[in-house]
Each structure stands twice: as C-alpha cells, then as structure tokens.
Amino acid sequence: MRIEHIAINVAQPKEVAAWYIKNCDMKIAREVGGPAEVHFLSDSSGNTLVEIYNNPKAAIPNYADQHPLILHFAFVSENADADRSRLEAAGATFVVDETTPAGDRLVMLRDPWGLAIQLCCRKTPMI
Numbered sequence: 818m819r820i821e822h823i824a825i826n827v828a829q830p831k832e833v834a835a836w837y838i839k840n841c842d843m844k845i846a847r848e849v850g851g852p853a854e855v856h857f858l859s860d861s862s863g864n865t866l867v868e869i870y871n872n873p874k875a876a877i878p879n880y881a882d883q884h885p886l887i888l889h890f891a892f893v894s895e896n897a898d899a900d901r902s903r904l905e906a907a908g909a910t911f912v913v914d915e916t917t918p919a920g921d922r923l924v925m926l927r928d929p930w931g932l933a934i935q936l937c938c939r940k941t942p943m944i
Contacts (some may be wrong), residue, residue, distance in 0.1 A: 822857060822866035825932070828877050830854040833930055834869045840907045841892060841934075843867075860892075881931025885912055889925065889933035893944070897924045897936045909934065 827833045834856035837843045842861045849855035855870040867890070871877070880888070894900045897914075901924050905911060912925035912933070920940035927933055 822868045824868040824870065826872055826875055826877050827869060827930060827932075828871060829930065830856055830869045830871045833928070833932075834858060836907070836928060837867075837869070840904055840909075841890075879931070880933070881927060883931075883933075885925050885927070885933030885935070889935045891935040891937050893942070894924070894936035894938050897922055897938050900924075900936050901926065904928075904934065 831854050837858055838845065843858040845856060846859040846866055847857040853870045853872050855868060858867045858869060859865065901911065904926055908929040909926040912927060914924045916922050922938040924936040925933060
C-alpha cells in the first residue's frame with residue numbers, strides 16, 4: 818500500500834488552495850465543485866497529494882490554537898531563510914527556527930489560516 822493523500826478540512830478551501838498553489842509550488846491535480854470545494858493539490862514532485870476541502874459533517878479544527886507539532890505541512894527547503902521571507906511576505910507568520918541534534922534545520926511558520934508549515938533543511942535528505 819501507499820498513501821494517496823492527506824485531507825485537511827478548512828473553512829475556505831478555495832482560498833487556502835490558491836495560497837498553497839501560489840506560494841508553495843503546488844498545483845491542482847483534481848478539483849471537484851460543489852459545496853465541499855474539494856481541491857487535490859500535488860507538490861512539485863507530483864508524488865504527494867493534499868486534499869483541501871470543506872465538509873460540514875466534521876468540525877473544522879482551530880489550527881492556529883493547535884501546537885504545530887500536532888499537524889503541519891513539511892516542505893523540503895534548499896534555503897530556509899529565503900523561503901521564510903517569501904512566505905512571510907505572503908501572509909505566513911513565524912513560529913520557531915530550530916536545529917535538531919542530527920543537524921537538521923526546521924523552520925516552523927503558520928499560513929494565513931493558522932495551519933503550520935515546516936521548512937526542512939535536512940543535513941542528510943530523507944527523500
């Protein structure tokens with residue numbers, strides 16, 4: 818088995834999807850109209866999908882109030898400082914910049930809706 822996608826229930830799926838497309842090098846793999854406004858976004862590799870949607874059958878978490886380690890998008894970053902600056906200019910907010918004992922630099926931000934974004938500069942790439 819392999820993971821097809823991870824799904825995130827949000828209040829404004831069209832706006833959230835547009836922000837990630839514009840600012841995180843993602844593109845629409847599939848879009849489904851209707852009240853749920855489903856957007857399947859693929860990363861630049863085309864191998865990872867995220868579903869951004871709104872389904873009133875489930876509550877939308879207050880992502881901004883959750884610790885960013887509960888849920889976050891982790892993006893490979895070749896230049897965390899440049900990516901951080903660019904994302905902050907687009908409305909993201911800074912949370913923390915840490916280096917792990919293994920030598921990985923991890924910069925945590927929040928998108929304009931409070932979802933956590935991690936910029937990963939790995940000492941040794943994982944993928």
